[in-house]
Amino acid sequence: MAKNTKIFCIENPFLDDQILEAANIIRNGGTVAFPTETVYGLGADALNKNAVFHIFEAKGRPADNPLIVHVDSIKSCLKLVKNIPEKALLLMDEFWPGPLTIVMERKESVPDITTGGLDTVAIRMPENSFALELIRLSGKPLAAPSANLSGRPSPTSAEHVISDLSGKIDAIVDGGQVSIGLESTVIDVTCDPPAILRPGKISKEDIEEHVGEVKIAYDDKVHHESETVRSPGMKYTHYSPDSTVILVEGEHEKVACRIKELVNDFTLRNAKTGLLITEEAIKDFPSDMSFSLGKKDKPEQAAKNLFLGLRYLDGKGTDIIIVDGSFDSNGIGMAVFNRVRKAADMIIKV
Numbered sequence: 070m071a072k073n074t075k076i077f078c079i080e081n082p083f084l085d086d087q088i089l090e091a092a093n094i095i096r097n098g099g100t101v102a103f104p105t106e107t108v109y110g111l112g113a114d115a116l117n118k119n120a121v122f123h124i125f126e127a128k129g130r131p132a133d134n135p136l137i138v139h140v141d142s143i144k145s146c147l148k149l150v151k152n153i154p155e156k157a158l159l160l161m162d163e164f165w166p167g168p169l170t171i172v173m174e175r176k177e178s179v180p181d182i183t184t185g186g187l188d189t190v191a192i193r194m195p196e197n198s199f200a201l202e203l204i205r206l207s208g209k210p211l212a213a214p215s216a217n218l219s220g221r222p223s224p225t226s227a228e229h230v231i232s233d234l235s236g237k238i239d240a241i242v243d244g245g246q247v248s249i250g251l252e253s254t255v256i257d258v259t260c261d262p263p264a265i266l267r268p269g270k271i272s273k274e275d276i277e278e279h280v281g282e283v284k285i286a287y288d289d290k291v292h293h294e295s296e297t298v299r300s301p302g303m304k305y306t307h308y309s310p311d312s313t314v315i316l317v318e319g320e321h322e323k324v325a326c327r328i329k330e331l332v333n334d335f336t337l338r339n340a341k342t343g344l345l346i347t348e349e350a351i352k353d354f355p356s357d358m359s360f361s362l363g364k365k366d367k368p369e370q371a372a373k374n375l376f377l378g379l380r381y382l383d384g385k386g387t388d389i390i391i392v393d394g395s396f397d398s399n400g401i402g403m404a405v406f407n408r409v410r411k412a413a414d415m416i417i418k419v
């Protein structure tokens with residue numbers, strides 16, 4: 070039966086009582102979507118099996134894909150993990166609150182449904198004040214995957230959550246646009262050297278500065294369901310809009326040229342074509358079917374605009390979305406390429 074999803078529009082989480090109402094829903098075993106600095110999450114009490122079940126149900130998420138547990142202090146991790154390894158402490162000290170998720174050995178108190186049956190648990194302390202207040206007021210660690218239907222691009226605004234999950238969850242805290250736009254970096258510290266399972270704003274180099282060598286344990290491909298991968302989410306994550314996505318990668322001028330050819334081709338074939346394109350090239354494609362990825366040497370702008378743009382163009386009823394892959398791949402750019410390559414049905418290198 071469809072739920073009557075409450076929407077709390079909150080300007081200041083410290084001054085508005087509605088955040089208390091949202092926290093009460095969590096305490097009573099409900100599901101509440103809320104903003105974090107990365108993307109919106111769909112939260113429930115991580116230690117309440119029934120509440121966590123409702124997250125999987127609402128998203129249509131495969132049961133073996135574990136959830137990230139969100140806390141508001143390092144101390145609250147002690148209830149969730151057997152021990153906090155030295156390297157994890159160094160990382161928490163440096164990057165929390167912030168977009169870094171740390172995988173550690175779980176305590177029995179964390180239910181199987183939350184960890185997808187793994188003996189580890191992924192934990193993060195978000196930086197967003199709405200998220201922190203919701204955790205603090207509910208007094209619970211919050212299991213929260215991105216608040217999208219499984220397989221869809223992650224939501225960067227409350228409107229995206231409404232469009233995917235309205236009627237399926239108890240409430241949405243609308244705290245405006247997120248600031249980063251791409252999910253957190255996930256690092257596993259149960260192995261030596263620690264392994265990055267998902268790239269994000271905090272890069273390998275940022276991490277190595279504090280804990281020495283780490284290895285990369287992800288790739289940019291979509292895996293088959295039967296494959297075993299270290300971070301189960303990475304085999305399911307397609308970040309796919311409904312349209313066919315074509316990524317054109319390479320040096321800026323060549324990419325712009327190739328995109329022009331593709332647009333001409335698709336126009337002749339009557340395919341409704343949308344462009345997710347760098348600021349430098351957008352002037353050559355003036356239309357409401359072009360969405361800016363930002364400046365090509367500012368990958369943090371591409372991070373903020375990628376999911377937003379995919380959803381915007383999808384909403385315009387495009388058949389094809391062409392993505393300009395000429396932005397910088399350093400820093401968060403690497404994570405943007407990871408997501409867009411997984412979303413792409415075809416990658417053209419020029």
Ligand code: TXA
Binds near residue numbers: 105184
């Ligand atoms: O930025 C983020 O991380 C957002 C916000 C809401 O915090 N959350 C998010 O959650 O992206 P989700 O569920 O969409 O992605 C979680 C990723 C998945 O790839 C999952 O497989 C991995 O983290 N993960 C969770 N627990 C794990 C564990 N114990 N071991 C390995 N990977 C794990």
Ligand code: MG
Binds near residue numbers: 215
């Ligand atoms: Mg997700």
